[in-house]
Amino acid sequence: MARLRENPEVRRAQIFDAAILMLGEQGFNGITVQRLAQRCGVSNAGLLHYFPSKDEILLGVLDELERREADIVVPLIAAAADKASEGAGASRGLVLELLRSMLERFAARPDLGRFLVVMQAEALHREHLANAWFRDREAMTIDLFADLLATLAAEPRRTARQLVALLYGLGQIWLRGDRDFDLLATWDSAVAALIPERR
Amino acid sequence: MARLRENPEVRRAQIFDAAILMLGEQGFNGITVQRLAQRCGVSNAGLLHYFPSKDEILLGVLDELERREADIVVPLIAAAADKASEGAGASRGLVLELLRSMLERFAARPDLGRFLVVMQAEALHREHLANAWFRDREAMTIDLFADLLATLAAEPRRTARQLVALLYGLGQIWLRGDRDFDLLATWDSAVAALIPERR
């Protein structure tokens, strides 16, 4: 057998990508350590050398995702807050722009988007491994949106929920329909409608 | 063993309910013929006496759901169309009402809602047993909405997608958050924003 010794960092990244792909296709219960290993070009046992168990694979992926997300989202928000401080009048445009950039990230990595959409639904159940992760993530997102909308909407939390719902739903429809419509335009128009213009 | 001979119709219904519940919790790959049988108070083989295979259980449930849904939705739409024909001016109110009634049905049966939300995401994958079913259902729903919005929105299909997305997303958030906000009010306010008032 070709016992290919890879750089551990590379291997881990490779496993992450494959896991995101496969989990997004088949869900946690649908994948197999075996098949995941196969796609990574590693043996069954070889894969478990990096992650002690199947559970840890999912948790590891979530962990990594969280880290990456933080690296990206935090600066975005900081930037928005920065600009916003210059003048209150600018904030609606800034918020729309921020929201748009979130969807752009989604659209840029459909595999990741599918992973999130699928796992999120699977994790609805309280006993699911990833339930807490998605609960927390959702709560944080709603909180964040509500903060951003504080002065823009009469009921910021409600509008925040609507936006998050739209994000989930449009993403899913877009993925299911083989991306056969303009996701960004649909999103923008809905956002514009949901965040009322100041008079 | 108490070999309880049940009325077959009753048993089937009982199995349907249990299947919807468990599938909504754990997904198709998460459930087991064994465990489903257990919850129905039937033996492993006893369950498969009603459904030839695990696949058939899911397909059977979807079939049944489709039938029930048709029984309910068709009259609703007919009624709306009926009223609408009386005068074009009335239709916005009618559409809002119709949409609201759809969400009311969702809210009334959270187990069923969860089943749909979870299976729908799981079925994103082209190879999934239920992929076609959910694709068709979504296409029909979008078509239906687009028709209803024909004269109410500038881009009826786009608005239809937004509404469907909102439906999915709000449902999921509501379920995940233990129904800790007013689903109907949130929906109504979003719908009102997305379907512009005629001037």
Add this chain to the structure above:
Amino acid sequence: MARLRENPEVRRAQIFDAAILMLGEQGFNGITVQRLAQRCGVSNAGLLHYFPSKDEILLGVLDELERREADIVVPLIAAAADKASEGAGASRGLVLELLRSMLERFAARPDLGRFLVVMQAEALHREHLANAWFRDREAMTIDLFADLLATLAAEPRRTARQLVALLYGLGQIWLRGDRDFDLLATWDSAVAALIPERR
């Protein structure tokens, strides 16, 4: 495949016998559900249809053994007690006879003897599945012997321990040496020496 449907009682008995044989040869960690099943002419899963797990196989065997042993030993002791009550002077002979009959049972079923010898040693460890079973059994045996020796030995518990030790040890030596000496005679002579004749 020849899907031979056996009488469940027969199957269980068959599994018991095979388990005793194999456990006596290879110990608990040395056997395999697979191999045990093979020797019983059942499939892997077929075996686990009778015992939910490998652990349960051992526990089941011990349970069954306990039951059988009780059926045999209790009457023996009752008989001894009965005879003994006729006249205290007779008891030494009775005790020797009783002990001899225990060893005869051991000699009659070397497979069972080996099972007990091997598992007993393996179960020395506190964490072993069968530790409690063998502890209890040993305590009971020592208690029983001590009772029988109450009037025959100056220190009944000490003599009881010596007898039990001899029982274990001779059994093991006999088995290891391919039964190349007269077990009963060796035992009788030791017992006679350890239980002093009344003067």
Add this chain to the structure above:
Amino acid sequence: MARLRENPEVRRAQIFDAAILMLGEQGFNGITVQRLAQRCGVSNAGLLHYFPSKDEILLGVLDELERREADIVVPLIAAAADKASEGAGASRGLVLELLRSMLERFAARPDLGRFLVVMQAEALHREHLANAWFRDREAMTIDLFADLLATLAAEPRRTARQLVALLYGLGQIWLRGDRDFDLLATWDSAVAALIPERR
């Protein structure tokens, strides 16, 4: 990782001790190269650097034990033979003393005793790695005892077997019962009974 470079001799001794301990607890099939390595503070591969395989670990331990034992027992016997040659009358006392010293060694190192007791039983099976070792050892011990008893017992081999049996059995009972009785006294009294006093 702290790649602690240890003196090889020290490492080997350390591994021996850990192996004796773990083998005595869990038997050969119960231990794992991994776990043994862990207890030694070495990596998996690090352990196998000292012993080419798991089998070799056991064989190595037995080898080492044999060497140590020879170093101790040979002088003892020589001394006994020496004294014995002075006058035949002294030999019963000398034999009792010699036997006692064997048990004292057992009592002084319960971990080693447990190793011997457990492996000995496990090795009953002809196919066992250590079967030959324990057979040889037992034969030698019986031979030795029989020699010592040549003039002291009517049937030296029989008495020798009884003593060896007692040695095994008492050791095991003592270990199982958490050493809750006086091992040496129990042994001495049995030995005294089994080796008849000269008249």
Add this chain to the structure above:
DNA sequence: AATGAATGAGGCTTCATTCAT
């Protein structure tokens, strides 16, 4: 209608071992 017996396939994980560093 309903079940227990039985099974082949496969899933997660552990294990002893090899090899390059």
Add this chain to the structure above:
DNA sequence: GATGAATGAAGCCTCATTCAT
């Protein structure tokens, strides 16, 4: 001397399914 990477081979158990009763 010592290790991490990697693996093939099991091992226990679960699963969907079949079949005779």
